[in-house]
Amino acid sequence: MRYDSITEAIGNTPLVRIDPDVHGLRNIDLYAKLELLNPFGSVKDRAAWNMARPHLTEAVEHGSQVVELSSGNTAKALAVIAGMHGLGFKSVTNRMRVPEIKDLLLLLGAQIEELPGQSECLDPTATDDPLTLFHRNLSASGSAYLHTDQYFNPRNTEAHLTGTGPEIVKDLDGRAPDWFVACVGTAGSSTGVARFLRETDPDVRVLGLVAAKSDFIPGIRTIDEVQEVGLFDPDTYDTMESVSADDAIEGMLALNRRCGILAGPTGGAAYFGAVRHLRQLDAESAERQVAVFIVCDRVESYLSYVRKRRPDLLGRPPRKNSPADLSDAEIRTAPAIGVGDAQAWIATDRPLLVDLRSPYAYAALHIDGSVNIVDELFAELVQGGLPFSRRQPVLLACPVGEQSARYAALLTRMGHPDVRSLAGGIIAWRDAGAPLVRD
Amino acid sequence: MGGEPLYLEPRLGPRLRSLLESAELLHMLTDALGSPLNLVVPDQIAENLERFRSVYREHHLSGQIFYAHKANRSSALLRRLAATDAGVDVASLGELQHALGAGFTPDRITATGPKNPEFLWLAARTGVTVSVDSASELDQLAALVRAHKLSPVRVLLRLSGFETSGVKVLSRPSRFGTPVGELNLLLKAVERHAGAVDLAGVAYHLDTTSVAEKATALEGCLEALEVCRSRGLRPRAVDIGGGFGVNYLAHGEQWERYTTELTAAVLGRRPSLARGGHGYGLRAESGTVRGSLGLYPAHRPVAGARYLDELLSQPAASLGGRPLAALLLEHLHDLYTEPGRALLDQCGITVAKVLEVRSPDTGAELLVRLALKADDVALEEHGVLMDPVVIPGNGTGPRTKTGGEPVGVHLFGSLCLETDMITRRTVFLPRRPAPGDLMAFANTAGYAMDFHATRAQLQPVAHKAAVWQDGDTWRWCLDDQYWPITPPGEPH
Numbered sequence: 001m002r003y004d005s006i007t008e009a010i011g012n013t014p015l016v017r018i019d020p021d022v023h024g025l026r027n028i029d030l031y032a033k034l035e036l037l038n039p040f041g042s043v044k045d046r047a048a049w050n051m052a053r054p055h056l057t058e059a060v061e062h063g064s065q066v067v068e069l070s071s072g073n074t075a076k077a078l079a080v081i082a083g084m085h086g087l088g089f090k091s092v093t094n095r096m097r098v099p100e101i102k103d104l105l106l107l108l109g110a111q112i113e114e115l116p117g118q119s120e121c122l123d124p125t126a127t128d129d130p131l132t133l134f135h136r137n138l139s140a141s142g143s144a145y146l147h148t149d150q151y152f153n154p155r156n157t158e159a160h161l162t163g164t165g166p167e168i169v170k171d172l173d174g175r176a177p178d179w180f181v182a183c184v185g186t187a188g189s190s191t192g193v194a195r196f197l198r199e200t201d202p203d204v205r206v207l208g209l210v211a212a213k214s215d216f217i218p219g220i221r222t223i224d225e226v227q228e229v230g231l232f233d234p235d236t237y238d239t240m241e242s243v244s245a246d247d248a249i250e251g252m253l254a255l256n257r258r259c260g261i262l263a264g265p266t267g268g269a270a271y272f273g274a275v276r277h278l279r280q281l282d283a284e285s286a287e288r289q290v291a292v293f294i295v296c297d298r299v300e301s302y303l304s305y306v307r308k309r310r311p312d313l314l315g316r317p318p319r320k321n322s323p324a325d326l327s328d329a330e331i332r333t334a335p336a337i338g339v340g341d342a343q344a345w346i347a348t349d350r351p352l353l354v355d356l357r358s359p360y361a362y363a364a365l366h367i368d369g370s371v372n373i374v375d376e377l378f379a380e381l382v383q384g385g386l387p388f389s390r391r392q393p394v395l396l397a398c399p400v401g402e403q404s405a406r407y408a409a410l411l412t413r414m415g416h417p418d419v420r421s422l423a424g425g426i427i428a429w430r431d432a433g434a435p436l437v438r439d
Numbered sequence: 440m441g442g443e444p445l446y447l448e449p450r451l452g453p454r455l456r457s458l459l460e461s462a463e464l465l466h467m468l469t470d471a472l473g474s475p476l477n478l479v480v481p482d483q484i485a486e487n488l489e490r491f492r493s494v495y496r497e498h499h500l501s502g503q504i505f506y507a508h509k510a511n512r513s514s515a516l517l518r519r520l521a522a523t524d525a526g527v528d529v530a531s532l533g534e535l536q537h538a539l540g541a542g543f544t545p546d547r548i549t550a551t552g553p554k555n556p557e558f559l560w561l562a563a564r565t566g567v568t569v570s571v572d573s574a575s576e577l578d579q580l581a582a583l584v585r586a587h588k589l590s591p592v593r594v595l596l597r598l599s600g601f602e603t604s605g606v607k608v609l610s611r612p613s614r615f616g617t618p619v620g621e622l623n624l625l626l627k628a629v630e631r632h633a634g635a636v637d638l639a640g641v642a643y644h645l646d647t648t649s650v651a652e653k654a655t656a657l658e659g660c661l662e663a664l665e666v667c668r669s670r671g672l673r674p675r676a677v678d679i680g681g682g683f684g685v686n687y688l689a690h691g692e693q694w695e696r697y698t699t700e701l702t703a704a705v706l707g708r709r710p711s712l713a714r715g716g717h718g719y720g721l722r723a724e725s726g727t728v729r730g731s732l733g734l735y736p737a738h739r740p741v742a743g744a745r746y747l748d749e750l751l752s753q754p755a756a757s758l759g760g761r762p763l764a765a766l767l768l769e770h771l772h773d774l775y776t777e778p779g780r781a782l783l784d785q786c787g788i789t790v791a792k793v794l795e796v797r798s799p800d801t802g803a804e805l806l807v808r809l810a811l812k813a814d815d816v817a818l819e820e821h822g823v824l825m826d827p828v829v830i831p832g833n834g835t836g837p838r839t840k841t842g843g844e845p846v847g848v849h850l851f852g853s854l855c856l857e858t859d860m861i862t863r864r865t866v867f868l869p870r871r872p873a874p875g876d877l878m879a880f881a882n883t884a885g886y887a888m889d890f891h892a893t894r895a896q897l898q899p900v901a902h903k904a905a906v907w908q909d910g911d912t913w914r915w916c917l918d919d920q921y922w923p924i925t926p927p928g929e930p931h
Binding site: 092102106111112113114115116117118119120121132213214223224227228229230232233357358359360361362364365374398399400402426427430438 | 499501606607608609610611646647648649650651652665668682684691695698699702706726727728729730731736758759761765766768769770771780821886
């Protein structure tokens with residue numbers, strides 16, 4: 001395969017059969033359409049390219065900025081496409097809740113604008129919602145924007161009507177599947193694919209998946225939010241069902257760990273929703289059937305999403321010399337010293353004075369002569385053993401004497417004979433009128 | 440009525456639940472003091488304060504919790520707080536006088552908001568901390584201090600217009616505060632007025648439910664304090680205002696179902712949920728919902744003290760990613776907060792008598808007229824949708840407990856105006872109310888109780904009474920008669 005441009009690599013993604021041992025369906029062959037293998041990483045590459053392509057020449061002439069309301073994959077694809085053509089890209093959103101995606105977009109040169117939160121004190125006289133303002137700004141005279149408008153642009157749907165849908169049928173030897181399962185975001189892929197499949201075989205049944213209302217699954221809208229999408233037509237779907245964030249992660253794990261498909265939570269939701277829905281049919285019918293679901297994007301961008309909801313999945317073996325292993329009694333009886341005594345001790349025995357606060361706080365004000373080792377770094381240091389000589393007395397300080405007590409207990413347990421915690425911390429030091437410096 | 444009734448049951452803590460079960464007391468009080476009637480629960484505000492304090496303790500933070508007085512003008516609530524260690528944030532001359540009169544010493548008061556010269560003078564005269572909106576206000580304050588030979592006044596500089604690097608947050612512009620970009624000009628004014636003002640810290644207050652926006656502002660304040668310190672000033676406090684929210688509803692599912700049905704109603708897929716097809720900010724445009732829901736997020740799992748905790752736990756990207764609470768602590772800053780609504784959560788109810796229940800010929804919803812004006816219980820004004828609790832006239836406790844057929848009703852008020860609707864939406868009740876019943880609106884102490892009340896058309900404004908529990912019984916006195924030493928058991 002040789003291409004002149006990366007955009008030629010968009011589409012023609014594989015259709016991969018899921019091992020029946022994993023999904024457990026006896027009479028249904030379940031296939032995953034691996035949209036995660038598009039060059040920019042998701043199903044949105046198709047729509048982004050199809051929407052932007054006809055306008056690029058003109059946009060380049062005018063030096064327009066590409067603008068889209070997107071919290072993730074469409075923004076990613078458009079940022080790349082804009083960059084390839086020397087154009088800027090701006091994403092406006094209030095849904096960008098996955099930090100890695102935000103960082104990746106910034107890395108790609110995107111400008112991100114976040115819509116404000118709801119007003120705490122409702123203003124009943126307010127007439128404009130942020131989105132209306134956004135559209136007004138776009139159409140203001142003299143503005144040079146290429147607004148791809150993914151929620152309303154028919155070229156979003158068309159990308160799937162002419163691409164994704166035909167590819168599925170081709171890979172199933174000219175047959176449409178009995179079932180098509182898609183998560184509903186912009187409704188572009190579900191609508192476009194469904195339309196093509198029904199043209200091939202009017203009996204295709206379409207399952208649309210939305211997020212449970214109180215939940216957040218990246219790339220999927222809730223049952224209310226889909227009503228705001230211009231491309232959404234309830235008649236596209238024979239059935240609408242909702243999936244929870246937990247379901248999405250469960251499905252994602254099955255794809256990741258058992259199928260070798262590095263899908264993100266949206267693909268996980270599609271898999272989970274597909275199997276949940278098909279299980280009943282599988283039990284009722286002995287007829288051989290085929291179902292296809294879309295794996296929208298990759299897992300790598302969602303690690304913080306997983307960490308927040310299922311920290312157990314990212315568990316690591318316990319660390320050595322961790323302050324977490326200390327008992328309350330050990331911490332309570334850790335050697336400590338009050339401000340007055342500490343001042344005397346510093347004058348006579350010159351202990352090494354370690355300030356465990358952040359470098360910013362340390363830079364602002366600290367005890368003269370202290371060194372700054374921020375607590376996270378200190379925790380790393382002591383994993384490997386005592387970071388200073390046993391003959392060197394040590395005074396540890398933190399804001400209120402809590403962290404320092406932990407580390408004093410830990411170092412004592414590790415065999416240091418003369419380590420103490422500054423009781424009450426830097427705050428007690430300040431409140432006692434002892435000097436703090438910034439140098 | 441169109442399908443199942445859509446209830447929005449209020450969340451009731453133990454005190455309000457017990458109060459609403461005291462039907463006899465509520466009837467006696469409305470008979471004696473008239474309808475509408477506001478009841479406040481001073482002990483609750485002390486408990487709410489303690490919840491905020493515990494968040495401070497968890498993060499080892501010092502600093503003051505200032506009750507935002509404007510949320511309710513009750514003397515009982517204010518005096519009960521005066522007996523705790525709380526502060527109060529006053530936004531007018533009257534509020535300042537009220538706070539001083541309730542027992543707050545000046546070191547526990549901050550003056551904020553738009554200020555007239557009298558307010559500014561009394562603040563400076565008594566030595567309360569002044570949250571300064573602009574350089575010109577600072578000039579005005581300093582001039583007063585000099586002209587009247589007053590002691591230097593502690594000031595907080597209220598900042599606005601915080602920006603993040605990387606991601607731009609399109610926060611609503613505020614008419615309060617000085618843009619953080621003009622901090623240097625403001626600090627020059629502080630230095631110029633060195634003998635007249637004493638910089639205590641910086642402040643912000645953002646009208647948003649977004650934690651991210653507030654975190655950005657708090658981070659901006661930490662940086663602003665660094666600028667102050669680098670100029671040799673020694674401010675200590677960051678005042679992050681309030682807006683921590685209240686969770687009004689008992690059941691999240693009811694709220695989710697209601698808002699889904701509201702969307703369906705706007706799209707014409709079910710009968711309207713409000714008079715005249717009102718969509719609360721949503722509208723249909725060729726089959727698609729446009730606009731944004733102009734409602735208070737009435738079911739909020741994270742509200743009040745928990746919201747503060749979440750805010751303090753946000754990482755500060757420009758300061759090494761440590762949580763904001765850790766940074767406040769490490770920098771030895773005091774945290775000031777100004778909760779109003781959140782401190783008043785579960786602190787009061789508004790009760791009104793049902794005067795008339797009318798069945799329209801069309802078979803539409805019942806029209807229920809209350810001895811109350813829409814302004815007396817401004818829940819809808821603030822976009823808070825919450826069902827009233829019906830207390831039957833026979834004194835057998837809330838009617839939700841007894842059987843009967845659900846009904847949809849429209850609640851209207853006692854003003855001779857078409858617009859005097861207590862609720863624009865259809866309210867579903869477990870059974871038909873009757874004249875002589877009481878309707879109690881729960882959790883109205885924050886902004887909904889008397890914030891908008893008027894004497895229009897010479898209709899009575901609600902009397903206000905304080906209630907407290909003495910063992911198993913509720914006791915009461917007029918709001919103005921309440922002092923923290925009033926309840927038995929307190930030292931006289």
